[in-house]
Amino acid sequence: MSISVEARLVRLAREGEREAFAELVGLYQDKLYHLAYRMLYQAQEAEDIVQETFLRVYANLHRYDETQKFSTWIFRIATNLCIDRIRKRKANFSLDAELSDGEGSDWYAMLPGDEPTPESRLMLTETQEQIRSAIDGLPEKYRAIVILRYLHDLSLQEIGEIMGMPVTTIKTRVHRGREALRNKLELSDFVE
Structure with a gap:
């Protein structure tokens, strides 16, 4: 072996x-x-x-x-x-605190834009900020799991091993975290 x-x-x-x-x-x-x-x-x-x-x-x-x-x-x-x-x-x-030197503002900079126009760049930056704020606002027990699952593309088994939790718990928290994220993003659409 x-x-x-x-x-x-x-x-x-x-x-x-x-x-x-x-x-x-x-x-x-x-x-x-x-x-x-x-x-x-x-x-x-x-x-x-x-x-x-x-x-x-x-x-x-x-x-x-x-x-x-x-x-x-x-x-x-x-x-x-x-x-x-x-x-x-x-x-x-504070989520309202300004970011210094643009730190964190390109959190999703690797997402491809449809058009490289200033308007599309502004919309992308606003979307990135909404997603970042929504993830920041997730309860702690969901935040790390959502990041590991969707930003690092780890399997439920790997996340369970990292977090020291059963896969069933991870599966539930991924689902609930995703739902909470969806709700936060939908609410932010109505606020603006």
């Missing part, structure tokens, strides 16, 4: 091979950054989460269970750190 590249790198990193750990960082740093940025909407905080995630991974390599996928383990660590950060700042975070 052949072992995965990740499993081989983890084993080497456990033995003190710095190059192996550096390869693990290279494999996951962008993925973790995108996850953290989509959960926190702040570049500096996302970078901090990535760094903290790798510090925890390095310190706890001996605890990694090789029967699990490494990606599930590392995503769980990053997701939990993001949730902790959201909880800590919740009291002083």
